[in-house]
Amino acid sequence: MSRKTMDCREAPNEAHCTLTITGEEDEVMRAAVDHAVSVHGEKDGPELREMIHASLKDEGAPLRGSGAEQRPAMQ
Template sequence: MGRKFIDCRQFPSEMNCTIAISADTEAELLDAAVQHAVTVHRHQDTPEFRDQIRSVIKEGTPP
C-alpha cells in the first residue's frame, strides 16, 4: 500500500497555507486533515466536509 497525501496549497485561502499531510492510510490522513482544517482554518467537522476532503486525497507523496 502506498502513501496518500493532501496539500493545502490546492485550496485558496486567506492564510496561503502551505501544509501538506501524508499518511499510510486514508483514515489516518482524513483524521489529520480534518483536525488541521478545524483547528487552523476554522471549518466545521461535518460528514459533508469529510467527503469533500476525502475527494481530494491523492496517492503518493506531496511535490
C-alpha cells in the same frame, strides 16, 4: 495500502496555508480534519470529510492546480 497526500496549496485559503499531510488514508483523514477545523475554522461534518476525501491523491502524484474550480475556499 498506498500512502495518500492532502495538500492545502490545492485549496484557496485565506491563511495561505502550505501544509502537506502524507500517510495512510485514515491517518491523513484524521489529521486533515483536525487541521481544517483548528487552522481554517471549518466545521467538522460529512461535507468537510467528503471534500477532504475527494482531495486525497496517491503519494507522489502531481499537484492539480489551484483546486478553485473543484472545491469551495477554506478560511
